[in-house]
Amino acid sequence: MSASQGPYAGVLRDLAALMVAVSGESVTMVKRSAPEQAMKIKKSGEWEIYLEFLQLLFNLADRLSALYIPLKDQPVFMDGLEDAVTQQLKNVLAPALGPDTDEMEVVLAIGQTVAQSRQRYERFKFMATEESKQKDEYFKAFGEEIAHLMGAQGSGMVISAATLCGSAVIPAMKSLFESATAGTAQGQATTAAQAAPAPEGKTGNEIKLISVMSTIQGEEIETRWGLHPRFRQDLTPDQAQELNKLMNRVAEILGTRYASVAFSPEWTAWHHQGGTA
Template sequence: MGTANKEYHAQLRQLAELMLAVSGESVTMMKRNAPEQALKLKRQDEWGIYLEFLKVMFNLTDRLTALHIPIKDQLEFMNGLEDAVTTQLKTVLEPAFGNNADQMEIVLTVGNAVAESRDLYEKYKFLITEDSKPKNELFQVFAERVAQALGASQNGQVIAAATLCASAIIPAVSAVLQGQAPPTAAPSTPTQQPAKATGNGEQAKKGPTGQDIKLVSLMSNVSGEEVETRWGLHPRFRGDLTPAELQQLTKHLNRVAKILGERYAAVAFSEEWNSWHKTGHA
């Protein structure tokens, strides 16, 4: 292990555990958003979806290291993260496969995931902390790959859920890179239900890191002359609601989405704000 990775050993372990936990729960969330397709999934298909989440998280983490890890240590840090994820994955799979687990195959699988992550996502140039067209394009490409792997291509609910699952990892990874423990909800940060990646959220109870957790997301998209507005909830927040509360909240959020979507459409296509539609954000 390199000198830099000895220094960041605890963070690398935390990140590996976080990435695997989020990937696993994200697969569950994808299946919930497409129950018919979920019934047809084989173990190999679920594994493919799991790896899609690992790929995008390697890329997002790599971008975040530029903000928190010295330049001289970044390459060695990411190599160390690949090793940490491999080690953690071996530990996770050992109870299921015992001595039958092919250790070298796991090493190659993670290595291939990292390489494919670079091929897929490095071409999108953006600052991870800001909303931008390239950032939205990356999440869109990723979410469409997940939907295809699930056998639910063009399923808007799955695409929206996958986008939120991936974007929810950013504050948790940032907390770890800052030397803090990830937010308490980090292992279940994947979110679901119709929504896209950005929007205003209510402030959750602060955990030991002081990080805010986005409970509600709302986004408007422009496609040609059409405007689509979606909302979504954090899965743990949603799970805490009773059916009656969820029904009432759904009613109110549908109304909010309608009001904001109509307002956004009116502004986005006005002469004064004609360039808004290029950003895709309400």
């Protein structure tokens, strides 16, 4: 019996949905962190970044599975996850792929992604659920690779955004594994629905790990951010402190950019036109 049909079928399905969704949302996040470079990236470049996020998530899933899945079952489990992600990605891309498209391209891309994930990230020795110097170096190396693919080598904003997206998924994965090993099938479905609704037509636009909002009233602009309660609940005090520091900086930058647009002549003209329409 394959893993996709055995006792791990639920967690494999939920993990695959989470990984596909987070990878897509993460591409959007890193593009926003470097808007000038994002405008120059072609679809093939976005696909490379997307697969790089999948590489990281496969590696994190492998590390976490070692804590919850019996050693004898782990190879079959990871093979099952590869199949589940491939199927999930086919479903997501189906509207964009024509009827004559060879789906083997997706199969080969995911297979290569898994192989590259092992080559690139297995050298880092750390526990995914604990903080360590090796874990910091792991995410730093990942962030630098994303910045390189973005054409923004050394960009602190891109590296921070990539690191945040990658590290924020650990609590969600951990929760899925805990629900599965506790034998709570209903818990799996609920956790998956809260953490990462399966995307339809778009790659990962449904999961919102962090939201940032700017509002304007008169000549005052307020920018604030919020974190999904499930992720906030699972953060350690050190992680929460680091996240607060990073997101306060992000909110400051976005607020400044929003202000430059909101008080521009073009915005004023558009706003008046919209108000009289």
